Amino acid sequence: MLPEFETEIEEPSAVAIESEEERRSRTGRIFSYAVMILIIVVILAPIIPIFIWAFSGRWFYPDLLPEEFSLRAIKYIFSPASKAAEAVLKGGSIALIATLLSLIVGIPAGRAIGLHDFRGKKLVLFLILAPVIVPGLSVLMGIHVAFIRFGLAGTVGGVTLAHLIATTPYVVMVMSSVFSNYDPEFEEQARTLGANVRKTFVHVTFPVIFPGVLVAGMFAFIISWGQYIVTLLISGGKVITVPLLLVNFASGADKPVTAALALLFLAPSIVIILITSKYLTGESAALGGFGA
Amino acid sequence: MTEVLLRGLTKIFHGHEDVLAVNDLDLRITSGQITALLGPSGCGKTTTLKMIAGLLRPTEGDILFEGESIKGVPAEKRGAAMVFQNHLLFPYMSVGENVGFGLKMRGVNKDEMQARVSEMLDLVHLPGYEERRPKQLSGGQSQRVALARALIIGPTVLLLDEPLSNLDAHLRDEMRELILSIQRQLEITTIFVTHDQEESVVLADRIALMFEGVLQQYDEPDSFYERPVSKRAAMFFGGVNFIDGTKEGGHLKSELVDLEVPNVDIPDGPVTLTIRPENLALGVDGKNSVECYIRSHVYVGTHARFKVQIGDAEFEVVGDASSVREFKDGEVVPLIFPTEKIWLVPQEEDAIEDVPEDD
Numbered sequence: 001m002l003p004e005f006e007t008e009i010e011e012p013s014a015v016a017i018e019s020e021e022e023r024r025s026r027t028g029r030i031f032s033y034a035v036m037i038l039i040i041v042v043i044l045a046p047i048i049p050i051f052i053w054a055f056s057g058r059w060f061y062p063d064l065l066p067e068e069f070s071l072r073a074i075k076y077i078f079s080p081a082s083k084a085a086e087a088v089l090k091g092g093s094i095a096l097i098a099t100l101l102s103l104i105v106g107i108p109a110g111r112a113i114g115l116h117d118f119r120g121k122k123l124v125l126f127l128i129l130a131p132v133i134v135p136g137l138s139v140l141m142g143i144h145v146a147f148i149r150f151g152l153a154g155t156v157g158g159v160t161l162a163h164l165i166a167t168t169p170y171v172v173m174v175m176s177s178v179f180s181n182y183d184p185e186f187e188e189q190a191r192t193l194g195a196n197v198r199k200t201f202v203h204v205t206f207p208v209i210f211p212g213v214l215v216a217g218m219f220a221f222i223i224s225w226g227q228y229i230v231t232l233l234i235s236g237g238k239v240i241t242v243p244l245l246l247v248n249f250a251s252g253a254d255k256p257v258t259a260a261l262a263l264l265f266l267a268p269s270i271v272i273i274l275i276t277s278k279y280l281t282g283e284s285a286a287l288g289g290f291g292a
Numbered sequence: 293m294t295e296v297l298l299r300g301l302t303k304i305f306h307g308h309e310d311v312l313a314v315n316d317l318d319l320r321i322t323s324g325q326i327t328a329l330l331g332p333s334g335c336g337k338t339t340t341l342k343m344i345a346g347l348l349r350p351t352e353g354d355i356l357f358e359g360e361s362i363k364g365v366p367a368e369k370r371g372a373a374m375v376f377q378n379h380l381l382f383p384y385m386s387v388g389e390n391v392g393f394g395l396k397m398r399g400v401n402k403d404e405m406q407a408r409v410s411e412m413l414d415l416v417h418l419p420g421y422e423e424r425r426p427k428q429l430s431g432g433q434s435q436r437v438a439l440a441r442a443l444i445i446g447p448t449v450l451l452l453d454e455p456l457s458n459l460d461a462h463l464r465d466e467m468r469e470l471i472l473s474i475q476r477q478l479e480i481t482t483i484f485v486t487h488d489q490e491e492s493v494v495l496a497d498r499i500a501l502m503f504e505g506v507l508q509q510y511d512e513p514d515s516f517y518e519r520p521v522s523k524r525a526a527m528f529f530g531g532v533n534f535i536d537g538t539k540e541g542g543h544l545k546s547e548l549v550d551l552e553v554p555n556v557d558i559p560d561g562p563v564t565l566t567i568r569p570e571n572l573a574l575g576v577d578g579k580n581s582v583e584c585y586i587r588s589h590v591y592v593g594t595h596a597r598f599k600v601q602i603g604d605a606e607f608e609v610v611g612d613a614s615s616v617r618e619f620k621d622g623e624v625v626p627l628i629f630p631t632e633k634i635w636l637v638p639q640e641e642d643a644i645e646d647v648p649e650d651d
Contacts, residue, residue, distance in 0.1 A: 185376055188347045191367040192374040193394040194445055199368075203393075207384050 043273060047266060053259030073256035077264060082257075084245060084264060091241030094156060094231075095224035098163040102171045102220045103213065105164075110175025110216075115184060128172050131165045139165075140233050147234060154238040162234045163227055167220035174219060178212030218272045225268055294448040294481045296321040296344065300353035303339050303505075313339040315505040317353070321498075324479040326472075328496035330486055332528075336505035337485045341451050344483065345374045357448060368397070373442035374451040377458060379434040381426035387413070387437050388422030394445035412440040415474060432463040436470065443474065450475075452484035456491050468495055489516070489529050501525055517568060523640050526566045532608045533572070535565040536639055544636070548603045551580050553634050562639040569608040571633035574598060574619055577626045584627040591616050600627060 053059070057070030077084040112118070113125060143162060144153060152158030190204045191197075206213075228243040237244075242265045249258045301317040304310055314336040321327045329337040342348040344355055346367030354361050362370055373394070381390050389396075391409045400408075406422075413421055416436040426434060435458070442450060455471060456464045472495065475482050486492050492499045493513040501508045501516065509521045520526035523534060537546030539560045544553045553565065574586075584600040584607070596616045598609040609627065611619070619625060 183378075183380070185378070186380055186382065188342075188345075188367075189374065189376055189380045190393070190397075191347060192345045192370075192372060192451070193441065194368045194371075194397040195393075196366070196368045196397075199397055203397075204382065207382075 039273070044270075047263075047270075050259045050262050050266075053255055054263050056256050056259075070256070073254075073260040076257055077260045082245075083240060084242070084261065087240050087242045087245045088264065090156065090239060091225055091243075094160045094163060094239075094241065095221045097160050098167050098224040099217050099220040101160070102164055102167040103217055106168055106171030106175050106216060106220075107209070107213065109172045110177075111179045113172065114176040114179025114182065129169050132169045136166070136230060140230060144233055153234060154236050156239055159231050159234050159239050159241075162230045163224040166227060166230065167223050170219045170223060171216040174212055174216035175209070178209050182208065215276060218276065222269055222272060226265075293323045293479055294357050295323040295359070296449055296481060296483065297356040297359070298340070298344075298353065299356065301340065301343060301350050301355065302352040303336070303343060303348065304351045313505050314343070314350075317502075317505075317507055319500055319507065319510060321481060321483060323358075323481050325497040326475055326482045326484070326495055328484055328486055328492035328499045329502060330489060330492040330499050330528075331502035333487055334504075335502045337487075337502055338453060339505075340502075341374070341453060341483065341485050344449065345372045345451050346370045347374075371445065371448040372451055373445055373447035373449075375435075375438045375442045375453065375455060377454040379431075379438040379458075381429075381434055381437055381441075383426050385426075386422060387418075387424045387426065387429070390426065390437060391422075391441045391444055393441060398445070408444055409440075412444045413437075415443065416440045416470065432459055432467065435459065435467060439471070439474070443478070443480075447480060450480045450482040452482065454486055455484055456495075457486065457488060464491075471495065501528065519635060520566065520637060522637050523564050523566065526635075526637065531566050531568065533567050533569060535605065537563065537565060539563045539636060544634075548605060549582050549629075551582075551629050551634065552631050553636060554631055556636045558636050558638065563636045564639050566635050566637060567629060567633055569597070570610040571630060572607065572609040573628045573630065574600070574609055574611055574615060575625045576628045578628060580631055581626040581628040583624055586619055586621050586623050586625065588621055589616060589619070602627070 052066065054073055055069050055071065056066035057068040057072065059066035076082050109128065113121065140162075143165075147153040147158050147162070152161065186204050186208070187200050190200045195203060225241075226243060227241075228247060231239060231241050231244060242261070246258070246261045246265050249261055252258070296319075298317050298319040298321070301314055301319075302312075303314040304312050317336075317340060329340055331337050339348060343350050346362070346365065350363070354363055356362065357370070357372075381387075382393070385393070388406075388409050391412055392405045395405045395408060409422060410419070413419055416439055418433060418436055418440070421429075421433075421437070426437070429437065435455070439455075452471070456467055459467055471482075484495065486495075493516075496513060498510065499513055499516060500510045503524060508525050509516065511519075516525065516529045520529065520531065523531075526534075535544070535546055535549060535551075537544045537549070539553065539558065539562075541560065542552055542555070544551045544563065544565050551565070574584075582602055584602050587599045587601055587606070589596055589598045591613070593613065595613055596611050598611060598615075598619065600607050600609055607627070
C-alpha cells in the first residue's frame, strides 16, 4: 500500500494541489462518462432492430419501419405454449447455482493466487484458465460419456456442473486480481482488536472484496445463462434453457417471436451492464480493494 | 498492568529454505513499562511482536501474561491490541466506527460505544472527528486514530509496530509525547518495535536489542551508550571509536596506544576498547593522552565534530562550539581518553555493520 502523500503536505500548498487535483478529476470524470456512453451505444444500438422486430406485426422489405406494430410475439412468449417461462426458470436457477458454486471455489482460489506465491502456481493458473483457451467441444464428448456413467447426463445437476467449467475461470481471475490489491494485515488488525475468524471475514474481508464478488458473480451468471453447446450436449436436449429455445426459433421463420426471445435472452446482460457501468464510473473505489 | 514473559521463544519459517527468525528468546517485560524491541530489519522483532499478539504461532517456547501461558489463547481473546505501521484504518468505515470496532466485536451497546469512542478521540486530541472518513485524515491523525482504536478495548498489552517511522520529524515528536503521556496515564504494558535506535531511546524504559533473531542486550537506554555488550551493539548506537588490543590487568595495549582502563568485568586477553566521541577530549595533556592528527572538522553550531587520526586508525571527537577556534585541521595535538569513560567489549572477528536504514 502506498502512503497518501497529499495528506502530508502543509496547508498553503494544499490549496494549489487541491485545485489541480480537482481539475484532473473533472477531466477524468468527463472521460469516464464518454466511455460509458460509448459502451452503451455500441452495445445497445444493435439491440434496437431486435426490439422493433419483437413488436412488429407486418414488416416487409424495403420499409424502414414495420407497417404495423403488434404484441403477438410478446404475448406468445408469455404464454405457456412457448415454454419460455420454464426456460427462464431452469436457465436462471442453473446460472444461480453455478454462480454460487463457482464463487465458493473461486474466492479461496483467487485469494491463494492473488496473495501467495507457491510451488506450481503457474501450473494451477494454467489449469484454471484452460477452459477459456481450449475449445469446449473437444472435452465435452468425454465429459458427456463420464456423466452418462454417473447418471448426470440429461439432468439439471449435470448441466450445472458442466457450466462450472466455463464460469469458474472468470471468477478466479476476477477474485485473484481483487486479492492482489488486498492487504491481509487488515485481518490481523481486526483479530488483535477482538474479532474472531468469522467476524473478521464478515466485518473486514467481505466488505472489501464485495464489489469484486459482485462483478465475478455477474460474470459467472451471464456465462452460465448464455451456454448453448454445453447445455445441449450434456442434457441431450432434455434441459431447455433460453439459448436453446432461441436457437430453436431462429432456425424457424417467425422473426418477431425470435426477436422477442432474443430480448429475453439479453435482459440479464443489459441489467448487469447498467449495474457495472455505474460501479466503474461511480464512487466505488473499493473495487480495487484497500488500494484507494 | 500485565507482565509479559517470553520463555525460549523460537520461530522457524518453513519454506524453500527454513529461516530461523527468532532464536530461543527469553525476555521479562516489566508490567506498566514501555519496552522496545530494537534491531535492523530482519532481526525477528516484528515476528516476536506478532507472536505476542497471537498472529503467529511460536515454533517453540512459551509466552506468559501475568504468569499464565497464553499459547493456546487465540489472538482475539488475548487483548493484546496491535497498532500497525501503516495505521490500517478500515477505509469503508468512519473514524468513529473504526475506533469503536473493538467494542462492536464485544457486543457493547451503541450508547456506551459512542461515549467511549468520543472519550478515546479526546484522549488522542481528535475530539469530534467521529464522522470523518479515514481518507480525510493526515498521516499523523490516522496514526492517532489507530492508537485510539487499540486503546478503546482496554488492552492487556499494547503492541506498536514502528509507531513513529512513518511520520515527519515534527509529527514524530508530537506522537512520541502523546504515546508517553497516554502510557503514563493508563499504565499499559507497552511493547514496540523499531529499527531506529533514537526512537527506542526517546520512547522506551527498557530496550531489547536483537540481531538475527538473538537477543544481544536487554537494558535501560543509557546502558547501550555507556556499557554496550558488543562492538555491534555499540555500533548500532552510533559508536564509532574502537581500538583492538590486549587487556593486561588495568591496561589496554595495542600498537597505537597503552591506556589505563577501568575495572571492567572482562578477562585479560584480546578486547576492543570503545569510547563515545563526546567523551574524548582534544588538546588536554596528561594521563591516557595520545598524540593525534586533526584531519577535518564540521561545525554544527552547538558543537563541533573532529575527525582525528592516531597511526592509521580514525577517531571521531565531539568538542564544544568554541573548540573550532582552538584547533585547526592538520595540527597534531594530544587526545585524552578519560579512564572512567572507557568501555571494553570482547573482540569480534568481523563486526557486521548495522546501518539503521529507512524502511
